[in-house]
Amino acid sequence: MLSKTMFILASAATLVNSQFDPTSVPYATRQAWCNSQTSACPILCLQLPGASGTPTTNTCSADTLLYDCICSNNVIPNASEYSQTIPYYTCTETNNQCVEKCNGDSTCQNDCRVKNPCGAQDPKRVNITTTAKATPTASETPVNTLVNGATGAGPRMASVNMSHVYGLCVLVGGFVAGFATLL
Template sequence: MVLLSSLAVVATVASLATCQNTSTIDPSTVLDSTRKQWCESQTSACPLICLQLPGASGSPKENKCDFKSLVYSCICSNNQSPNASEYSQTIPYFECTEKNNQCVKNCDGEQQCQYDCRSKNHCGAQDPKRVNTTTSATTSTAQATTSLPPFTGVPDKNGVASRPSADLNHIYGLAVVMAGFFAGFATLL
């Protein structure tokens, strides 16, 4: 019985270890400034990714990234951790693209090798889940349309957008002022 529980503990620890974020590249091969930018992108992407999960808000419970090791965590408000490799601007995406860049660099200019580096190792979502879907329906009755002017700036004191720019009063006013200017200048000559 003790052996069985020990095996269960070992199996659990082993499964947790495989779930940890492991780098596909050696972080020391990437500049610190680049890794810092990657971590900033990862922590910025986490809330947006969480918004796509059912029952999660845009405020993750945990959103961390260590630029030295490139270990990150993104745990959404519904206690789920999204698969960050399905998204761009995440650590798995950056590691994948860097791995491809290093592969291309090691090809010594051979085009087929360079092509294979990128075509056989895709980064980001290959078959993304469509979370937001749109359905359309036809209607048999005509819809009423409005003739509101387009928004042309800051609303006036009544909360309505200002008049459309087709109002030419200011153009006419400018023409009158310019005509007066030219008439005055002509009389001086």
């Protein structure tokens, strides 16, 4: 099953690259794209369960823009979900070329980008730390409601909002005292 999945993903990457003419971009730009792709591969692998940051394969050809990124767990990350990767660069360049062909027609230009979004459309959050949030007690809720008009903001929010009020009072009081001494 894993090898079949790898074949499908590799075929999809090849299909995407086959729709894009690499020679439409200067060679130096393609080299920079490949450098970014090979730099991104270890980071992409770290996003996968059971993979280290050392891929078993990490190559990119500036001539063809074909790349391989196979992680230590033999999984190919979906590079199209990330920026700084060949799929992202080819997508954005395809959109740029589409916009150029629109001859200033803003509807056409908008369609070029909206109908062909690049990067993650619904990214998965991985490697995040969750923190338990304390639920406000009954005695905290009325204070929150009175101070900032919304319940559940927590006691810290109430004190931050009140500090602005006190600070303003001190500032105005200082001005009044200063003018009183001049008279």
